[in-house]
Amino acid sequence: GEDVEQSLFLSVREGDSSVINCTYTDSSSTYLYWYKQEPGAGLQLLTYIFSNMDMKQDQRLTVLLNKKDKHLSLRIADTQTGDSAIYFCAERGYGGSQGNLIFGKGTKLSVKP
Amino acid sequence: GAVVSQHPSWVICKSGTSVKIECRSLDFQATTMFWYRQFPKQSLMLMATSNEGSKATYEQGVEKDKFLINHASLTLSTLTVTSAHPEDSSFYICSARGGASGRAYEQYFGPGTRLTVT
Numbered sequence: 260g261e262d263v264e265q266s267l268f269l270s271v272r273e274g275d276s277s278v279i280n281c282t283y284t285d286s287s288s289t290y291l292y293w294y295k296q297e298p299g300a301g302l303q304l305l306t307y308i309f310s311n312m313d314m315k316q317d318q319r320l321t322v323l324l325n326k327k328d329k330h331l332s333l334r335i336a337d338t339q340t341g342d343s344a345i346y347f348c349a350e351r352g353y354g355g356s357q358g359n360l361i362f363g364k365g366t367k368l369s370v371k372p
Numbered sequence: 373g374a375v376v377s378q379h380p381s382w383v384i385c386k387s388g389t390s391v392k393i394e395c396r397s398l399d400f401q402a403t404t405m406f407w408y409r410q411f412p413k414q415s416l417m418l419m420a421t422s423n424e425g426s427k428a429t430y431e432q433g434v435e436k437d438k439f440l441i442n443h444a445s446l447t448l449s450t451l452t453v454t455s456a457h458p459e460d461s462s463f464y465i466c467s468a469r470g471g472a473s474g475r476a477y478e479q480y481f482g483p484g485t486r487l488t489v490t
Contacts, residue, residue: 290477301465302481364415
Protein backbone atom coordinates (compact mmCIF):
# COMPACT_ATOMS: atom_id res chain seq x y z
CA GLY A 260 0.00 0.00 0.00
CA GLU A 261 0.89 3.63 -0.01
CA ASP A 262 3.44 4.71 2.56
CA VAL A 263 5.13 7.93 3.58
CA GLU A 264 8.31 7.91 5.66
CA GLN A 265 9.96 10.70 7.61
CA SER A 266 12.71 10.88 10.18
CA LEU A 267 11.20 11.50 13.60
CA PHE A 268 13.47 14.21 15.00
CA LEU A 269 15.57 17.13 13.82
CA SER A 270 17.43 19.62 15.99
CA VAL A 271 18.97 22.84 14.67
CA ARG A 272 20.30 26.11 16.03
CA GLU A 273 18.42 29.35 15.56
CA GLY A 274 19.48 31.04 12.35
CA ASP A 275 20.57 27.82 10.65
CA SER A 276 18.68 26.14 7.83
CA SER A 277 16.53 23.11 8.54
CA VAL A 278 15.96 20.37 6.02
CA ILE A 279 13.21 17.86 6.63
CA ASN A 280 13.14 14.85 4.35
CA CYS A 281 10.33 12.58 3.26
CA THR A 282 10.03 9.57 1.00
CA TYR A 283 6.87 8.11 -0.44
CA THR A 284 5.96 5.03 -2.38
CA ASP A 285 2.96 5.96 -4.52
CA SER A 286 4.27 6.82 -7.97
CA SER A 287 0.86 8.15 -8.96
CA SER A 288 0.97 10.92 -6.34
CA THR A 289 -0.41 14.12 -7.78
CA TYR A 290 0.24 16.58 -4.98
CA LEU A 291 2.63 16.52 -2.06
CA TYR A 292 2.11 18.63 1.03
CA TRP A 293 3.88 19.94 4.07
CA TYR A 294 1.87 20.66 7.19
CA LYS A 295 2.99 22.15 10.51
CA GLN A 296 1.45 21.16 13.84
CA GLU A 297 2.15 23.05 17.03
CA PRO A 298 1.36 21.43 20.40
CA GLY A 299 -2.34 20.96 21.00
CA ALA A 300 -3.28 22.49 17.66
CA GLY A 301 -4.52 21.30 14.30
CA LEU A 302 -2.47 21.13 11.13
CA GLN A 303 -1.47 24.25 9.26
CA LEU A 304 -0.96 23.90 5.53
CA LEU A 305 2.50 25.32 4.84
CA THR A 306 2.96 24.58 1.18
CA TYR A 307 2.33 21.99 -1.47
CA ILE A 308 3.84 21.03 -4.79
CA PHE A 309 2.37 19.48 -7.87
CA SER A 310 4.09 16.32 -9.01
CA ASN A 311 5.26 17.82 -12.29
CA MET A 312 7.31 20.45 -10.48
CA ASP A 313 10.85 20.09 -9.15
CA MET A 314 10.96 23.02 -6.80
CA LYS A 315 8.74 25.55 -5.16
CA GLN A 316 9.83 28.48 -3.04
CA ASP A 317 7.67 30.51 -0.72
CA GLN A 318 9.51 33.06 1.44
CA ARG A 319 11.67 31.03 3.86
CA LEU A 320 10.33 27.71 2.63
CA THR A 321 11.77 25.74 -0.27
CA VAL A 322 10.28 22.44 -1.38
CA LEU A 323 12.32 20.11 -3.54
CA LEU A 324 10.78 17.11 -5.28
CA ASN A 325 12.74 14.27 -6.84
CA LYS A 326 10.00 12.30 -8.48
CA LYS A 327 12.35 9.61 -9.77
CA ASP A 328 13.51 8.81 -6.23
CA LYS A 329 10.11 9.66 -4.68
CA HIS A 330 11.85 12.05 -2.33
CA LEU A 331 10.46 15.31 -1.00
CA SER A 332 12.22 17.82 1.20
CA LEU A 333 11.31 21.00 3.02
CA ARG A 334 14.01 23.54 3.68
CA ILE A 335 13.38 26.30 6.20
CA ALA A 336 15.88 29.13 5.89
CA ASP A 337 16.93 31.18 8.93
CA THR A 338 15.10 28.85 11.32
CA GLN A 339 13.50 30.59 14.29
CA THR A 340 12.37 29.26 17.66
CA GLY A 341 8.80 29.77 16.49
CA ASP A 342 9.42 27.15 13.83
CA SER A 343 9.65 24.47 16.53
CA ALA A 344 6.79 22.09 15.78
CA ILE A 345 6.00 18.76 14.16
CA TYR A 346 6.12 18.79 10.38
CA PHE A 347 4.05 16.29 8.44
CA CYS A 348 4.68 15.28 4.88
CA ALA A 349 1.61 14.03 3.00
CA GLU A 350 0.93 12.76 -0.46
CA ARG A 351 -2.30 12.69 -2.37
CA GLY A 352 -2.71 9.89 -4.81
CA TYR A 353 -4.68 9.88 -8.00
CA GLY A 354 -8.23 8.62 -7.94
CA GLY A 355 -8.55 5.87 -5.38
CA SER A 356 -9.71 6.60 -1.81
CA GLN A 357 -11.07 9.85 -3.18
CA GLY A 358 -7.57 11.22 -3.34
CA ASN A 359 -7.15 11.14 0.43
CA LEU A 360 -3.95 12.36 1.99
CA ILE A 361 -1.49 9.78 3.25
CA PHE A 362 0.58 11.22 6.09
CA GLY A 363 4.02 10.45 7.38
CA LYS A 364 4.52 10.09 11.12
CA GLY A 365 5.85 13.62 11.42
CA THR A 366 9.27 15.13 12.11
CA LYS A 367 9.67 16.99 15.37
CA LEU A 368 11.81 20.05 14.75
CA SER A 369 13.53 21.54 17.80
CA VAL A 370 15.18 24.90 17.41
CA LYS A 371 17.80 25.81 20.00
CA PRO A 372 18.49 29.49 20.71
CA GLY B 373 -5.27 30.09 3.43
CA ALA B 374 -8.80 29.02 4.15
CA VAL B 375 -10.20 28.71 7.65
CA VAL B 376 -11.74 25.62 9.18
CA SER B 377 -13.18 25.84 12.67
CA GLN B 378 -14.13 23.13 15.14
CA HIS B 379 -16.34 23.27 18.15
CA PRO B 380 -15.83 22.50 20.94
CA SER B 381 -12.06 22.70 21.27
CA TRP B 382 -12.16 20.31 24.20
CA VAL B 383 -14.84 18.28 25.93
CA ILE B 384 -15.01 15.98 28.91
CA CYS B 385 -17.90 13.55 29.08
CA LYS B 386 -18.99 10.56 31.10
CA SER B 387 -18.78 7.06 29.77
CA GLY B 388 -21.95 6.05 27.94
CA THR B 389 -22.93 9.54 26.81
CA SER B 390 -22.76 10.94 23.27
CA VAL B 391 -20.71 13.88 22.10
CA LYS B 392 -21.15 15.95 18.95
CA ILE B 393 -18.25 17.80 17.33
CA GLU B 394 -18.88 20.42 14.66
CA CYS B 395 -16.59 21.32 11.81
CA ARG B 396 -17.17 24.40 9.67
CA SER B 397 -15.42 25.79 6.64
CA LEU B 398 -15.69 29.52 7.19
CA ASP B 399 -14.70 31.05 3.89
CA PHE B 400 -15.11 28.37 1.26
CA GLN B 401 -17.50 25.64 0.27
CA ALA B 402 -16.17 22.26 1.28
CA THR B 403 -17.48 19.57 -1.01
CA THR B 404 -15.44 16.99 0.86
CA MET B 405 -14.74 16.81 4.56
CA PHE B 406 -12.56 14.40 6.43
CA TRP B 407 -12.43 13.28 10.04
CA TYR B 408 -9.15 12.20 11.56
CA ARG B 409 -8.11 10.86 14.91
CA GLN B 410 -4.69 11.51 16.35
CA PHE B 411 -3.15 9.60 19.22
CA PRO B 412 -0.39 11.19 21.30
CA LYS B 413 2.85 11.61 19.37
CA GLN B 414 1.41 9.81 16.37
CA SER B 415 0.30 10.70 12.91
CA LEU B 416 -3.25 11.27 11.82
CA MET B 417 -5.53 8.31 11.23
CA LEU B 418 -8.27 8.91 8.69
CA MET B 419 -11.62 7.81 10.07
CA ALA B 420 -14.02 8.76 7.32
CA THR B 421 -14.59 10.90 4.28
CA SER B 422 -17.85 12.64 3.60
CA ASN B 423 -19.22 14.44 0.59
CA GLU B 424 -21.99 16.96 1.02
CA GLY B 425 -25.39 15.36 0.86
CA SER B 426 -24.23 11.76 0.76
CA LYS B 427 -23.29 9.09 3.26
CA ALA B 428 -19.80 9.07 4.68
CA THR B 429 -17.24 6.51 3.59
CA TYR B 430 -15.60 4.92 6.61
CA GLU B 431 -12.10 3.53 6.75
CA GLN B 432 -11.61 -0.08 7.61
CA GLY B 433 -11.92 -0.71 11.33
CA VAL B 434 -13.94 2.41 12.08
CA GLU B 435 -17.42 1.66 13.41
CA LYS B 436 -19.95 3.72 11.49
CA ASP B 437 -22.64 3.18 14.11
CA LYS B 438 -20.36 4.55 16.78
CA PHE B 439 -18.95 7.51 14.88
CA LEU B 440 -21.88 9.15 13.14
CA ILE B 441 -20.96 11.66 10.48
CA ASN B 442 -23.33 14.13 8.91
CA HIS B 443 -22.33 16.50 6.12
CA ALA B 444 -25.57 18.34 5.63
CA SER B 445 -24.26 21.47 3.97
CA LEU B 446 -21.22 22.69 2.08
CA THR B 447 -19.89 24.39 5.17
CA LEU B 448 -20.78 22.04 8.03
CA SER B 449 -19.97 18.50 9.01
CA THR B 450 -20.59 16.90 12.38
CA LEU B 451 -19.07 13.89 14.08
CA THR B 452 -21.07 12.31 16.89
CA VAL B 453 -19.32 9.85 19.13
CA THR B 454 -22.12 7.68 20.49
CA SER B 455 -21.98 5.82 23.79
CA ALA B 456 -18.47 7.08 24.39
CA HIS B 457 -15.96 4.96 26.28
CA PRO B 458 -12.58 5.90 27.76
CA GLU B 459 -10.81 4.32 24.78
CA ASP B 460 -12.52 6.91 22.55
CA SER B 461 -10.53 9.63 24.30
CA SER B 462 -8.41 11.22 21.63
CA PHE B 463 -7.72 14.32 19.56
CA TYR B 464 -10.21 14.54 16.70
CA ILE B 465 -9.35 16.75 13.76
CA CYS B 466 -11.56 17.61 10.83
CA SER B 467 -10.38 18.71 7.44
CA ALA B 468 -12.08 20.28 4.46
CA ARG B 469 -11.38 20.41 0.78
CA GLY B 470 -13.17 22.54 -1.74
CA GLY B 471 -14.42 21.45 -5.10
CA ALA B 472 -14.12 24.72 -6.95
CA SER B 473 -10.98 25.58 -8.87
CA GLY B 474 -8.29 26.88 -6.60
CA ARG B 475 -9.48 24.80 -3.66
CA ALA B 476 -9.76 21.30 -5.03
CA TYR B 477 -6.16 20.43 -4.17
CA GLU B 478 -5.88 22.41 -0.96
CA GLN B 479 -6.91 20.59 2.17
CA TYR B 480 -7.29 22.63 5.34
CA PHE B 481 -7.52 21.38 8.88
CA GLY B 482 -9.46 22.50 11.89
CA PRO B 483 -7.76 23.18 15.23
CA GLY B 484 -8.88 19.85 16.67
CA THR B 485 -11.14 18.74 19.52
CA ARG B 486 -9.70 17.05 22.58
CA LEU B 487 -12.21 14.46 23.84
CA THR B 488 -11.74 12.95 27.28
CA VAL B 489 -14.16 10.25 28.38
CA THR B 490 -14.22 9.55 32.10
